[in-house]
Amino acid sequence: MATIDLSPLYRSSVGFDRMASLLDAALRSDTGATGYPPYNIELIAENQYAITLAVAGFEESDLEIEVENGVLRVSGKKPEEGEQREFLHRGIANRAFERKFSLAEHIEITGAALKNGLLTVGLIKRIPEAMKPKRISIGASPKELLENRTTKAAE
Known part of the structure; x- marks a missing residue:
């Protein structure tokens, strides 16, 4: 069976260690596995x-x-x-x-x-x-948004 080298995934990503480990484990065949x-x-x-x-x-x-x-x-x-049973x-x-x-x-x-x-x-x-999606309402003018942003930054 061909193996896949996942080391480039480890080198070029941050925070995906668990996913890479899962992929690695899934691709590795476990000969002792039973159903x-x-x-x-x-x-x-x-x-x-x-x-x-x-x-x-x-x-x-x-x-x-x-x-x-x-x-x-x-x-x-x-x-x-405790007792030994004899099975046919x-x-x-x-x-x-x-x-x-x-x-x-x-x-x-x-x-x-x-x-x-x-x-x-x-x-x-x-x-x-x-982490849930948030709905952003549309209503303020661009000028008001900019004024709010500069006001909050000054605080």
Whole structure:
């Protein structure tokens, strides 16, 4: 597989370190990655999301959810069974797992729920007022705008 060198991106941009790191991680193949547990990412409403993982057999005490540096980490580990069981066929996964999800800026976790073997993590994007678009009214004459600008600069 061909690799892409992202070092020029690091040299010629400021403040995009996280994006470059995400691209780099996405392009790097992880041979140990498995599809366990399966999950869905759902758009509930504008700026509201849910991640649902199929964690059949796990209890709340077996699961851990953490957020650090824009990465949501969901992990599960079953305690060791005291008794040895003999299986004729073992098709139900009962192994430890860890799933990581990279979160965009301003994404917050609203909560988590475990029901019928599905763990759902709620997320919402809260955009700060300073970053929301602002409507500028048109009405002042150019002369008034210039007078206001020079008055404020003198203060």
